[in-house]
Amino acid sequence: MRARPPLDPDRDEARRLFQDELARGDYQLQESWVSRAWRWFTDLFSGFGGLGPLPGWVTWVLLALVLVAVLAVLAFATRDRWRTARLSGHGAPGAVLEGPARAASEHRQEAAAALGAGDHDRAVLEAYRAVAAGAVERTFLDDRPGRTAHELATGLAPVFPDARDELLTAADAFDAVRYGDHRATAEQARQVVDLDARLDAARPALAETAS
Known part of the structure; x- marks a missing residue:
């Protein structure tokens, strides 16, 4: 077979071929999304x-x-998801009251002793357990096993509406110490101990019990 002669287009044909070549995908410049966003x-x-x-x-x-x-x-x-992830290093938040049932007064005495000894972690845990046990003893909540700290705070909020924010803060402190491997401060320990004392002396806002 005879070889084809070299391509020798005229000026118009050469321009057309050049434009066709540039129109191919290989020569298209792709602008990044960052550049497009900044330009917009x-x-x-x-x-x-x-x-x-x-x-x-x-x-x-x-x-x-x-x-x-x-x-x-x-x-x-994402604040709730972050809080859950922070606590999940040692498992999800679990029950407030664990092991054999004890009276609220027992938890309260242990919390006071721990606070006096500078054991702020134990003071937070025992004071909040005193809140939980006291709520059951006074029939504000039923004796349901496995109730978490935030379930306790939510259940007691209608009973003590003025202490709702403090209950939620105490629930956060309890979970952080018990299930999040965090250390309580002296201020946190005093706040939970004081909260338990006030709730123990307070009259409920609702006559009916919460579940």
Whole structure:
């Protein structure tokens, strides 16, 4: 077979061939999503409010504000998941009252002794257990095994509405010490001991018991 002669296109044909070659996917430049997002953001604020082009520093400030807002939303949305993951290093939060049943007064005495000895972890645990045992003894809650710290706080919130936030804070402290391997501070220990004492002396807001 005879070899074909070399291709010798005219000017128009050469231009057409060159454009066809550039149109192939191998020569298409792909813009990254970061570049596209940045271009969209700068275009969005370039004429903000009809004031004309804004200085470059304004764009950076607006970008920082947007990022802070996004991070705040993400932090709020994932706070419960973060708390669960933090506690799950040694297992999920479990029951407040464990082992043989003891009177609230026994837990209360152990909490006071632990607080006096500087054992803040045990003071938090025993004081919150005194809250749990006292709620059962006064029939504010039924004697249900396996009730968690936050279930206790939620169940007692209608009975002691003024102490709702303190109950939730004490529940967090109990879980962090008992199931999250955290150390309680002296302030946390005193707060839970004081909370138990106030609830023990307080009259309930509801006549009926909570389950």
